[in-house]
Amino acid sequence: MLRYALKRALSLAISLIVASVVIFLVIEVAPGDPASFMLGVNARPDTVAALRSELGLDVSKFERYINWITGMARGDFGTSYAYRSPVRDMIAERMWVSLPLAFYALTLSTLIAFPAGIYAASRRGGAGDTAVMAATQLGVAIPNFWFAMISVLIFAINLRWFSAGGFPGWDKGLWTGMKALTLPAVALALPQAAILARVMRSSLLDMLGEDFIRTARAKGLTRRQTLWRHALRNALIPVLTIIGLQFSFLLAGAIIIEQVFFLPGLGRLVFQSISARDLIVVESVVMLLVFAVITVNFIVDLAYAAVDPRLRART
Known part of the structure; x- marks a missing residue:
């Protein structure tokens, strides 16, 4: 290892x-x-x-x-051309919005996708499978900014359960901050959950058709026991790949969502810096996001080795 x-x-x-x-x-x-x-x-x-x-x-x-x-x-990202303030401080301030938003959206995506994918795979060809696949197809087809605008219209303007945008800051309390990030997180999570659920279903169905699954069934295990004890763990490798890629996307690709909800995150910082030709900020933020993407992929690779010992044996 x-x-x-x-x-x-x-x-x-x-x-x-x-x-x-x-x-x-x-x-x-x-x-x-x-x-x-x-x-x-x-x-x-x-x-x-x-x-x-x-x-x-x-x-x-x-x-x-x-x-x-x-x-x-050394941890010195330089000084912003436009704002004349340390880039490190600007990134740190925005990171406290983008990072919790990415984790929040990824958590929601996983909590939705795993049960949906497992449910669809366990009822292949049935009404439940058809309903889940139809919902995921809709989720893949509709862009996240449409979900964002619809959620603002329904939950912020009509029902007034959430604010339409802005971020009050974590000093106002954890609940207030999480509430402000809920609609953006849902808008980001729904399309990603649809993709992850389809991958989960496909990977599980592939595993359920393998010889070792038939052997387990022949030894007397029920279909439910076979799915949870043997198929699910082996089906996690492609799912881990998608989760790693999704976190990278949620951290680096939320520019439109941050614009819709007026969130002071990294995506909006990059957009503003490009408009102001603040190159040092753009370079530093993009490099930081690339570092996050590569680091997540590194963690996913280690997770591969933990899930599938055959990968360790090949090194």
Whole structure:
């Protein structure tokens, strides 16, 4: 297990280095100069040059990359061009919205998908299976921002159970914060739950058709016992993959939902920074999200090895 973990950790480190180079190059080749954008089209050249020097934009791209990546390794993400505040503090403030939202949505997605997928697989071809598959097809087809707008219309405007947007802050209490994140989390979770339920059903059906399942049934186990004792654990490998990918998506891809509900999260920070040509913020947030994605995949790989010992034997 240790050898397997070390190999995956080395792969993680290489992926991070490659990702940092790609992110830096892609953002740096974007047209426009941050200093010129901040000062306007009528700014004097010497004023633009002074601001470029103050922002550290007057050195070579290679030196800027080295300064950026070594600073991130020390926990220093630089200073925002537009807000003149440490990027680390800006990310930390927004992370306390995006991270709980991602975990909340992932928890809801898993709680919905697992029972639905198992129920559908255990009643293959029946009315329950058909109903679950129809619901998941609808969930996959409808975008999450539509769910967000409908939930605001029903639960915020008509029923007035929740607020239509904004985040009061965790200092107002855990219940108040979770209540503010409930509608965004549901809007994010429903499409992901539909995908996860379909994968859960498909994986379970594949396992139920394997020889070892027929052997277990021949030894006297009921269909229910076979499903829970043998099929479910072996069916978890593709499901773990989807859960890992979903967490990465929920953390990094909630820009539209955060805009709909006016949540001060990482997605909205990236959107605002792109609009302001605040490149250092965009680079740092995207790199942090890539790190989160790769780290989640690393954890999923370790979970694979825990669920299926054959993976450890191959290393």
